[in-house]
Amino acid sequence: MKPNFSLRLRVFNLNCWGIPYLSKHRADRVKRLGDFLNRESFDLALLEEVWSEQDFQYLRQKLLPAYPAAHYFRSGIIGSGLCVFSKHPIQEFTQHVFTLNGYPYMIHHGDWFCGKAVGLLVLHLGGLVLNAYVTHLHAEYNRQKDIYLAHRVAQAWELAQFIHHTSKKADVVLLCGDLNLHPKDLGCRLLKEWTGLHDAFLETRDFKGPEEGCTMVPENCYVNRQELEQFPLGIRIDYVLYKAVSGLYISCKTLRTTTGHEPHSGSPLSDHEALMATLCVRHSPPQHNPSPTHERSPLISVLREAWAELDQGMAQGRWWATIAGYVIGLGLLLLALLCALAAGGEIREVAVLLWTPSVGLVLGAGAFYLFHVQEAKGLCRARAELQHVLGRAREAQDLGPESQPALLLGQQEGDRAEEQ
Amino acid sequence: MKPNFSLRLRVFNLNCWGIPYLSKHRADRVKRLGDFLNRESFDLALLEEVWSEQDFQYLRQKLLPAYPAAHYFRSGIIGSGLCVFSKHPIQEFTQHVFTLNGYPYMIHHGDWFCGKAVGLLVLHLGGLVLNAYVTHLHAEYNRQKDIYLAHRVAQAWELAQFIHHTSKKADVVLLCGDLNLHPKDLGCRLLKEWTGLHDAFLETRDFKGPEEGCTMVPENCYVNRQELEQFPLGIRIDYVLYKAVSGLYISCKTLRTTTGHEPHSGSPLSDHEALMATLCVRHSPPQHNPSPTHERSPLISVLREAWAELDQGMAQGRWWATIAGYVIGLGLLLLALLCALAAGGEIREVAVLLWTPSVGLVLGAGAFYLFHVQEAKGLCRARAELQHVLGRAREAQDLGPESQPALLLGQQEGDRAEEQ
Numbered sequence: 001m002k003p004n005f006s007l008r009l010r011v012f013n014l015n016c017w018g019i020p021y022l023s024k025h026r027a028d029r030v031k032r033l034g035d036f037l038n039r040e041s042f043d044l045a046l047l048e049e050v051w052s053e054q055d056f057q058y059l060r061q062k063l064l065p066a067y068p069a070a071h072y073f074r075s076g077i078i079g080s081g082l083c084v085f086s087k088h089p090i091q092e093f094t095q096h097v098f099t100l101n102g103y104p105y106m107i108h109h110g111d112w113f114c115g116k117a118v119g120l121l122v123l124h125l126g127g128l129v130l131n132a133y134v135t136h137l138h139a140e141y142n143r144q145k146d147i148y149l150a151h152r153v154a155q156a157w158e159l160a161q162f163i164h165h166t167s168k169k170a171d172v173v174l175l176c177g178d179l180n181l182h183p184k185d186l187g188c189r190l191l192k193e194w195t196g197l198h199d200a201f202l203e204t205r206d207f208k209g210p211e212e213g214c215t216m217v218p219e220n221c222y223v224n225r226q227e228l229e230q231f232p233l234g235i236r237i238d239y240v241l242y243k244a245v246s247g248l249y250i251s252c253k254t255l256r257t258t259t260g261h262e263p264h265s266g267s268p269l270s271d272h273e274a275l276m277a278t279l280c281v282r283h284s285p286p287q288h289n290p291s292p293t294h295e296r297s298p299l300i301s302v303l304r305e306a307w308a309e310l311d312q313g314m315a316q317g318r319w320w321a322t323i324a325g326y327v328i329g330l331g332l333l334l335l336a337l338l339c340a341l342a343a344g345g346e347i348r349e350v351a352v353l354l355w356t357p358s359v360g361l362v363l364g365a366g367a368f369y370l371f372h373v374q375e376a377k378g379l380c381r382a383r384a385e386l387q388h389v390l391g392r393a394r395e396a397q398d399l400g401p402e403s404q405p406a407l408l409l410g411q412q413e414g415d416r417a418e419e420q
Numbered sequence: 421m422k423p424n425f426s427l428r429l430r431v432f433n434l435n436c437w438g439i440p441y442l443s444k445h446r447a448d449r450v451k452r453l454g455d456f457l458n459r460e461s462f463d464l465a466l467l468e469e470v471w472s473e474q475d476f477q478y479l480r481q482k483l484l485p486a487y488p489a490a491h492y493f494r495s496g497i498i499g500s501g502l503c504v505f506s507k508h509p510i511q512e513f514t515q516h517v518f519t520l521n522g523y524p525y526m527i528h529h530g531d532w533f534c535g536k537a538v539g540l541l542v543l544h545l546g547g548l549v550l551n552a553y554v555t556h557l558h559a560e561y562n563r564q565k566d567i568y569l570a571h572r573v574a575q576a577w578e579l580a581q582f583i584h585h586t587s588k589k590a591d592v593v594l595l596c597g598d599l600n601l602h603p604k605d606l607g608c609r610l611l612k613e614w615t616g617l618h619d620a621f622l623e624t625r626d627f628k629g630p631e632e633g634c635t636m637v638p639e640n641c642y643v644n645r646q647e648l649e650q651f652p653l654g655i656r657i658d659y660v661l662y663k664a665v666s667g668l669y670i671s672c673k674t675l676r677t678t679t680g681h682e683p684h685s686g687s688p689l690s691d692h693e694a695l696m697a698t699l700c701v702r703h704s705p706p707q708h709n710p711s712p713t714h715e716r717s718p719l720i721s722v723l724r725e726a727w728a729e730l731d732q733g734m735a736q737g738r739w740w741a742t743i744a745g746y747v748i749g750l751g752l753l754l755l756a757l758l759c760a761l762a763a764g765g766e767i768r769e770v771a772v773l774l775w776t777p778s779v780g781l782v783l784g785a786g787a788f789y790l791f792h793v794q795e796a797k798g799l800c801r802a803r804a805e806l807q808h809v810l811g812r813a814r815e816a817q818d819l820g821p822e823s824q825p826a827l828l829l830g831q832q833e834g835d836r837a838e839e840q
Contacts, residue, residue: 071808074801075519077794091812094581094805097519099495115794120585165540171587327450349769356776374497374535381494385514388491392511 007126012045013176015272020052030055033269034062038283041066045085046134046176056083076115082134092122096162099378100151102138112137118159130169135177150313153306156187160194175241190306193299197241200252200277209257215273219260240277249284252277260405295416303390310383317376324369329364427701432465433596435692440472453689454482465505466554466596466605476503480815489587496535502554512542516582519798520571522558531558538579551590555597570733573726574802595661610726613719620672620697631679632812633767635693639680642691660697669704672697723810730803737796744789751782768817
């Protein structure tokens with residue numbers, strides 16, 4: 001790599017709100033999105049909520065000349081909704097489906113059926129290895145009483161771990177997506193602290209878009225204004241995050257966010273706003289590189305907080321499993337009683353009639369039990385990983401600031417610095 | 421790292437056959453396993469089928485002085501059954517649960533409930549980064565008519581991809597586990613070809629154990645001899661696989677496999693045989709390093725074969741989903757008919773009696789449909805990843821042998837060689 005090396009990267013991110021039959025003006029919006037992407041010719045366009053594979057195929061055909069590489073991340077029953085279009089060849093791709101993703105019996109929320117995931121693309125640009133990640137975490141339906149909080153924290157942790165373990169050889173890491181997390185939410189802080197990723201909105205000096213960088217704004221005609229009642233300016237839940245290894249310096253030159261209208265025609269492309277970032281990567285002596293800043297206190301405190309949240313979720317999962325266990329027991333007793341009544345000939349018809357609902361009750365409670373046992377195991381797994389990192393962060397704290405990066409980041413940052 | 425650097429690594433692997441209430445003499449075998457591991461003091465002991473967390477906790481207590489670090493990989497409803505004990509501190513750990521793992525309605529096989537996974541440990545030994553993986557793939561119940569073949573191939577691919585993407589910064593990669601694959605099975609070849617891992621049994625010059633390195637032998641009193649009818653010597657399905665980056669040379673000095681009896685007391689530790697390998701890592705000029713040997717033809721042909729297998733599995737998954745769709749339709753028709761009959765007053769009792777089983781039929785077929793849609797999506801995802809790699813392998817082939825490692829391995833091997 002030349003000392004005066006510089007790489008410019010134009011990135012687009014949008015949650016497309018592409019639910020077949022339910023999302024308004026879907027076909028028109030997808031068409032306009034395609035036109036817009038063709039006009040702008042980004043290096044990478046990362047999309048979420050492209051639930052229909054037909055929409056992806058339509059875009060793929062339309063964008064083929066400007067974006068020869070594309071991939072649709074399939075998972076779960078409906079899909080992950082994630083896809084990417086790239087001007088540059090995609091060297092490798094893979095994905096990780098989150099272990100926990102809501103409850104199957106919350107059919108009206110539907111997240112469980114989606115198979116929410118993180119997709120990874122490896123690109124080689126100007127001699128650099130770029131790991132680009134695209135993700136979409138579990139939605140937040142009720143901020144005051146969020147029953148999915150533990151799941152979203154576990155997803156943020158899995159996302160952070162996936163990035164941590166798969167990006168050790170990458171020069172530049174980019175994460176785009178709809179995190180369904182406000183900037184100060186636990187999951188967001190956990191992700192940033194553990195991966196060392198920087199927030200384009202907070203880093204750039206040239207931002208144009210809604211106040212506070214909001215990506216769901218009341219000006220957007222597709223947004224349910226009641227949901228934003230508590231946030232008159234809107235909320236910021238879609239992100240462009242990035243980092244570079246020691247020896248490289250990455251900055252966000254400009255960040256543009258749509259303001260409830262499509263830049264050209266005026267109608268919005270989605271209920272979310274699109275993010276358009278111009279990133280610049282250049283060679284820099286290691287001491288000028290501000291990333292990664294693994295300060296001990298914020299990491300330790302956010303790990304502690306996440307630990308407590310997962311622990312509470314685990315207790316709740318186990319509680320539901322116990323309740324289900326009791327219901328199974330009662331259901332079996334009821335079945336035995338009905339058998340006895342039917343055999344005895346008394347109220348025989350009623351007994352026979354009640355037999356099948358009782359079997360249904362036992363089976364339903366059994367499925368409920370199994371689901372919550374699995375939930376508790378998944379949360380326990382994330383908690384164990386987190387606890388291990390917490391232990392090592394504390395060790396690093398005890399050993400003093402010199403040992404921190406090596407201890408915490410598995411020496412990869414240190415090694416990288418030595419190599420360059 | 422010094423030029424005369426050398427690292428010796430003693431590794432133990434065993435599928436422990438630890439099914440509560442079902443596996444014979446479980447408590448005694450776990451106790452003896454603990455005694456044996458304490459006596460031998462390996463660097464790493466990687467275990468599969470430790471289904472009961474109590475067994476893990478018992479071993480943890482017992483092995484604490486000799487193996488201060490340990491981890492149990494939780495997943496699924498029952499668990500992954502995987503755990504590790506290490507003499508050296510574990511720097512990091514994480515896991516990946518396989519997307520596909522059998523069918524929930526095959527309750528008597530039980531694999532679906534286990535959450536089969538691959539566990540990763542990162543260790544720092546003598547200045548080297550060691551990535552140790554432990555895994556257990558879906559069991560093979562009928563070799564002649566293996567309904568789980570596509571799932572096992574997809575698991576082997578996910579395992580290979582997980583290793584590929586998480587080990588880019590590792591100096592040494594070690595994979596131990598019960599792959600439920602014979603050495604020449606598609607999944608085994610796919611794994612080896614895509615990761616470049618070497619088989620300790622095939623590489624070592626000093627092997628002591630059953631003929632052909634079998635890890636399930638008829639001499640073992642816990643083995644169901646009927647299952648080995650076609651293989652009089654036994655089968656080899658447990659492995660120690662390894663590789664090192666360019667600049668390092670790894671070899672298997674000795675490999676010992678138990679022969680149906682525990683080395684000291686005579687009674688077997690499990691229905692599988694234990695593998696004990698002594699690996700040696702030393703500094704070596706890049707040209708002497710035999711790994712990784714990504715020859716084009718074997719990789720391309722094995723990728724093609726795996727592609728065809730996944731494609732067939734996908735077609736089957738879709739076929740089942742279609743059948744389930746018809747059953748749902750018929751069930752709904754039946755329900756409508758029953759409603760009409762009940763309303764009409766004719767054979768009212770029969771109609772009411774048939775109502776609940778019909779609802780059960782529709783719900784059951786619905787669950788079956790959703791499961792197989794998800795299965796087809798999972799197989800489609802693996803096939804897409806595989807197809808991409810296949811395309812790039814073909815490109816590499818067309819460009820000639822020089823471009824192969826860089827193109828195929830995302831340049832990490834090439835970069836590594838330049839750095840050293």
